[in-house]
Amino acid sequence: MKILSKIYMGLVFLFLYAPILVLIVFSFNDTDTMSRSVWSGFSLRWYERLFQDRMILDALRNTLLIAVVSALLSTVLGTSAAIGINGMKRLPRRLMMNITNFPMVNPEIVTGVSMMLLFVFGARALGGLSLGMGSMILAHTTFCLPYVILSVLPKLRQMDGHLYEAAQDLGCPPVPSFFKVVLPEIMPGVVTGMIMAFTLSIDDFVISYFTSGTTQTLPIYIYSMTRKRVSPEINALSTLLFGAVLILLLVVNLRQARDKREQKARREEAAG
Amino acid sequence: MKKRILGLLLAVLFLTPLAAPAVATQGGEDGGEAAPLTGVTINVYNWGEYISNGVDGSLDVNAEFTRRTGIEVNYTTFESNESMYSKLVSGGANYDIIIPSDYMVSRLIDEGMLEKLNFDNIPNFQYIDEAYRNPVYDPQNEYSVPYTWGVVGIFYNKNYVTEEVDSWEILWDEQYAGKILMFDNPRDTFGIAQKLLGFSFNSTEESEWQEAAMLLKQQKPLVQAYVMDQIFDKMASGEAWLGPYYAGDAAILVEENPNIGFAIPTEEGTNFFVDAICIPKGAQHKEEAEAYINFLCDPEIAAANVDYIGYSTPESAAKALLDEEVVNNPIYYPPQEVLENAEIFINLPEETSLLLDELWAEVKMGGPGETATLIAILALFLALYIAAVLYKRRKAKREAG
Numbered sequence: 323m324k325i326l327s328k329i330y331m332g333l334v335f336l337f338l339y340a341p342i343l344v345l346i347v348f349s350f351n352d353t354d355t356m357s358r359s360v361w362s363g364f365s366l367r368w369y370e371r372l373f374q375d376r377m378i379l380d381a382l383r384n385t386l387l388i389a390v391v392s393a394l395l396s397t398v399l400g401t402s403a404a405i406g407i408n409g410m411k412r413l414p415r416r417l418m419m420n421i422t423n424f425p426m427v428n429p430e431i432v433t434g435v436s437m438m439l440l441f442v443f444g445a446r447a448l449g450g451l452s453l454g455m456g457s458m459i460l461a462h463t464t465f466c467l468p469y470v471i472l473s474v475l476p477k478l479r480q481m482d483g484h485l486y487e488a489a490q491d492l493g494c495p496p497v498p499s500f501f502k503v504v505l506p507e508i509m510p511g512v513v514t515g516m517i518m519a520f521t522l523s524i525d526d527f528v529i530s531y532f533t534s535g536t537t538q539t540l541p542i543y544i545y546s547m548t549r550k551r552v553s554p555e556i557n558a559l560s561t562l563l564f565g566a567v568l569i570l571l572l573v574v575n576l577r578q579a580r581d582k583r584e585q586k587a588r589r590e591e592a593a594g
Numbered sequence: 595m596k597k598r599i600l601g602l603l604l605a606v607l608f609l610t611p612l613a614a615p616a617v618a619t620q621g622g623e624d625g626g627e628a629a630p631l632t633g634v635t636i637n638v639y640n641w642g643e644y645i646s647n648g649v650d651g652s653l654d655v656n657a658e659f660t661r662r663t664g665i666e667v668n669y670t671t672f673e674s675n676e677s678m679y680s681k682l683v684s685g686g687a688n689y690d691i692i693i694p695s696d697y698m699v700s701r702l703i704d705e706g707m708l709e710k711l712n713f714d715n716i717p718n719f720q721y722i723d724e725a726y727r728n729p730v731y732d733p734q735n736e737y738s739v740p741y742t743w744g745v746v747g748i749f750y751n752k753n754y755v756t757e758e759v760d761s762w763e764i765l766w767d768e769q770y771a772g773k774i775l776m777f778d779n780p781r782d783t784f785g786i787a788q789k790l791l792g793f794s795f796n797s798t799e800e801s802e803w804q805e806a807a808m809l810l811k812q813q814k815p816l817v818q819a820y821v822m823d824q825i826f827d828k829m830a831s832g833e834a835w836l837g838p839y840y841a842g843d844a845a846i847l848v849e850e851n852p853n854i855g856f857a858i859p860t861e862e863g864t865n866f867f868v869d870a871i872c873i874p875k876g877a878q879h880k881e882e883a884e885a886y887i888n889f890l891c892d893p894e895i896a897a898a899n900v901d902y903i904g905y906s907t908p909e910s911a912a913k914a915l916l917d918e919e920v921v922n923n924p925i926y927y928p929p930q931e932v933l934e935n936a937e938i939f940i941n942l943p944e945e946t947s948l949l950l951d952e953l954w955a956e957v958k959m960g961g962p963g964e965t966a967t968l969i970a971i972l973a974l975f976l977a978l979y980i981a982a983v984l985y986k987r988r989k990a991k992r993e994a995g
Contacts, residue, residue: 374648374649374650376657377647441686452688537670542671543642546642546672546673547642547643547671549641551826552823
């Protein structure tokens with residue numbers, strides 16, 4: 323039975339990771355036909371070409387810039403919203419949660435088109451501005467917001483509400499006591515929300531497509547290659563992105579584990 | 595923890611632009627001083643992978659333009675004429691340069707969406723060969739300047755297709771069932787059937803379109819898939835043996851793989867397509883855009899561009915700068931009789947266009963019969979779901995009561 327369950331687990335992981343493995347392997351493929359399915363030797367040429375291709379790098383820079391800015395914005399907004407919602411009475415809180423959850427269940431295409439209409443209208447009203455980086459950051463912040471709220475809220479509920487009051491009792495003014503007491507308690511939720519917002523923003527295609535104006539992000543650029551051919555440079559880039567995200571997650575998890583160990587040690591010290 | 599992550603992200607963010615300019619300067623080492631920046635940026639909207647971009651020692655066309663004129667280029671890309679069109683009409687973006695195909699140019703002209711070009715600002719138009727001036731899609735040649743052109747032909751795997759390929763008929767041959775690919779867009783696919791039947795691409799006769807659709811429905815069981823760029827993988831790996839595509843795109847396929855051949859059905863005729871540079875109505879930097887068009891028409895630049903893209907140039911002066919091998923290759927520059935028998939797409943009237951969409955959906959979806967089965971299956975699932983929900987509810991009630 324144990325072996326069976328192990329095989330089953332192995333199969334699940336294989337299904338999850340096989341596509342990424344294939345992508346990584348083919349990013350080292352040495353071929354001129356830009357083929358994605360015929361293996362013809364190892365080479366680093368696509369990595370070399372990737373760093374020469376200004377258009378891919380520009381698109382990558384736009385994507386990362388939008389992702390970082392909108393992740394930060396939505397984290398700040400979402401965390402403060404979560405604190406507000408947490409302090410509400412039962413009925414308004416449920417109402418508020420429904421309103422914030424709505425954009426998540428709303429089909430992306432509807433969000434995209436309606437945002438485009440709104441932005442075009444707004445841009446016209448402001449005197450013929452073109453959509454671009456600004457409108458995309460607004461759009462991405464908007465659709466990331468509910469995810470941040472959803473990941474911060476449970477942490478707030480877990481927290482003992484008296485901690486904040488205790489800090490003030492001991493003479494800490496409200497703002498510092500928020501940063502010194504509340505924020506450290508809900509930090510894991512905030513970080514999770516921010517990482518989620520960051521990744522959601524990086525791979526969003528539908529909403530970006532409608533709100534991008536004359537700015538191009540990576541998903542849009544890759545999609546535009548589909549008439550000619552999606553170049554293996556994209557495999558190389560995806561491999562690098564995958565690696566970067568993997569390292570990011572490892573760093574976060576290792577730090578979390580270390581923090582926990584330290585906390586435990588400190589507690590034991592205090593007890594002993 | 596937050597700071598650490600932020601630091602990482604910002605590091606990535608600031609490293610990427612550092613890498614880019616180092617390469618950007620590579621293109622223009624020779625020839626004169628760089629012009630000072632004018633502070634103007636033009637928005638260019640072109641097909642994906644459709645300009646020489648400085649990779650592998652090729653010329654970075656946009657960087658060279660900025661170096662020569664001081665005008666910056668914000669370059670973005672699309673994957674089909676239709677998506678370019680919808681972006682243009684949505685009003686969300688102000689483009690100064692667009693590069694649509696022939697029929698889309700005529701549609702944009704019909705709808706009054708293009709600016710008339712001031713050819714005084716485009717002296718390099720003189721290099722465009724007579725044959726490519728005043729095309730059917732822009733009869734007075736007021737709105738567009740040809741960028742590249744090409745023809746459609748059949749790619750085939752010589753290991754499996756040993757007979758001579760000289761007719762579209764081969765795409766209907768049952769011995770290649772399941773190994774045939776077709777275009778995944780209506781005009782190119784219907785075009786093949788139309789040429790086989792001896793009709794014009796731009797016909798407005800409903801009966802002719804119906805007949806072409808009948809032919810395509812007959813062919814459907816033999817077709818492996820309706821594809822665009824996947825044709826490269828499918829042909830290279832031997833998964834498919836026969837497929838029509840744009841000559842310039844797949845030329846690398848033939849060069850790299852000696853088993854793959856290319857043929858144009860001369861007798862029946864083929865599609866001759868042109869992608870042309872235009873300025874959309876309301877462009878904010880029209881003069882700078884014209885400078886860009888002029889720059890693209892410079893024979894040296896045009897040669898560098900087609901060398902990278904693989905399509906053919908409308909300029910003899912640019913052709914003279916290309917490799918002898920390329921110029922004499924019938925894939926890139928087909929013989930005169932092919933061109934004489936080839937036809938260009940122009941915009942179809944609304945009515946025909948709607949008919950085409952409908953027929954295309956029928957061909958791909960397999961007509962009303964298959965749609966009915968699809969709906970039946972969906973209805974069955976829905977019924978099962980409702981039954982399950984009702985059953986659960988009743989059970990819950992019984993247990994509660």
